[in-house]
Amino acid sequence: MKCVIISDIYNIVYFAVPNKVEDLSLEPGSHNITVNWNKPINDSDCVTQYVIEWKYTLSGIVNTKNDSSEENSYVIEDLDACVEYEVSVRAVNEKNESSDAVTYKTTTETVGNYHEQIILLFLLYGWAKMKGNINCQNKIHCK
Secondary structure (H helix, E strand, O other): OOOEEEEOOOOEEEEOOOOOOEEEEEEEOOOOEEEEEEOOOOOHHHOOEEEEEEEEOOOOOEEEEEEEOOOOEEEEOOOOOOOEEEEEEEEEOOOOOOOOOEEEEEEOOOOOOHHHHHHHHHHHHHHHHHHHHHHHHOOOOOO
């Protein structure tokens, strides 16, 4: 199917609406999400751009990026760590028409290794407590 259909009788131009993108996947980092997708199976020649939207699910704040039809990935940056985001991608034709977006949710990762941070805090607390007990046993800096 071609993207433009012209009727000579009425001089009408129709633009085929591309189908949904295929195989949307999200790869979260601590402050970014890499979004990957494949072109729609039908009418992929009609795609002029992809619209990527991401929403912080708790606040409802939505951001949008229009990406060229030659790309099939995008990195959303400057995100908060350990937060759930809803990400959608839709293929758009020349008239800004599209089928429904494909949408998934993902949560950005924590900064660093959370478990290592907890273990380190526990060890530091134990060391500080032990140091305090040693000082008191030696009657140095005891209150």
